[in-house]
Amino acid sequence: MATRKQAPSSPTEQEGDKxxxxxxxxxxxxxxxVLRAFDASHRTLTLGELAELTGMTKGSAQRTVHTLQVLGxxxxxxxxxxxxLLPRAMEIGANYLVGHPLVQVSHPYLAQLTHASGETANVTEPVGQDMLYLAQLTTSKHIPVFTPVGMRIPMYCSSCGRAYLSTLPDEQVRQILEASQRAARTQYTLTDVDAIVEQVRQCRQVGYATNCEELFLGDMGLAAPLVDRQGQPVGALHLSPPTSRWTMEDARKKLAPMLIESARAISSTIAF
Known part of the structure; x- marks a missing residue:
């Protein structure tokens, strides 16, 4: 059963809070x-459900939904x-991706990395305590988990999140981790801040971060940070090898070197 979203606090509905x-x-x-209330767990919603999820009164939700209906x-x-949601809702996100310099720069390297590794390659960027999928080239082989462009995953238990965190000072890393809910997504998920910081420090030493079934069972991740020409962190490049085809030891030996090389090539061309 899908978990209900927590109704966000809304300045539009709180008396005296303008x-x-x-x-x-x-x-x-x-x-x-209203647009953000729809997701994989809530593909369709009633007016009452929309009001609950957005923190609006039913009347306010009705006027808002009607306007969005008229606009398509x-x-x-x-x-x-x-x-x-109707297809027109895609225009907002698509316009963001089409003009994103990281998407444009990384595409040829994603193609090379996917071909060389035989696995799905992804580019993500930070959004709060999450990483957002910006670009992806999938393998033709079986993949246990579908993580499409536009999806967000938490930093604390993802290889791309740890790779991005490795570019930040420890104090800032701890602030981000402590602000995260750090739920145990699987039995393998690290939730202790000190343990996750240690993973981040290891990434700084070897140039890439890992995740083995901490986010999804059957799925691993190896990620390297992406920085622009001024050395500012902008995201991460990561591969998603499944446990059905790889051990972490083999992935470190065979996939990590090509991942690091591709991340360095992308970083050398990023000029935000």
Whole structure:
């Protein structure tokens, strides 16, 4: 059964709690909250469910959803009559990706890395305490977990998150980790801050970070940090070898060198 989302606190619904910025548009805030309420666990929603997930009153949710319907971002499922996103909602995210310099620069290297490794190669960037999938080239072989572009995964238990954290000072790393919920996603997930910091420090020494079934069972990760020409961290490049084809020892020996080389090549061409 899908876990219900926590209704976010909303300045539009809290009496006496108004944004200090006089230019802040609360109607736009509500519209974006409705669009973000839909996800893999909530492909379709009723008006009441939307109101609950966004922290709005039912009347406010109704006006917001109606506006999004008129604009073509939300519609009703033809059979269930529940609300769902329409293809036009893709335009917002697609426009971000099309113009992203990291996506443009990394594409040829992703192709080379996927061909050389035989495994799925990904580029991610930090968003809060998560890493966001920006680009991906998948292998033709079986993959146990589908992680599409646009998906977010937590830093603390992912190889790409640890690779990105390795570019930051320890104090900042700890702040990010302590602000994360650090739930045990599997029986192998590291949740102790000191243990995760040690993994980050190891990445600084060898040039790449690892994750073995900490995020998804059957899935491993090896990642190297990406920095721009000024040395500022911008994201991570990572491979997703499944445990059905690789041991971590073999992945370290065969995949890590080509991963590091590709990450360095991408970093040398990034000019934000």
């Amino acid at each position: 944004p200090a910025d006089p230019l802040f548009n609360q109607s736009l805030e509500k519209g974006l909250a 971002y939300v519609g009703k499922h033809p059979r269930t009559r529940r609300f769902q």
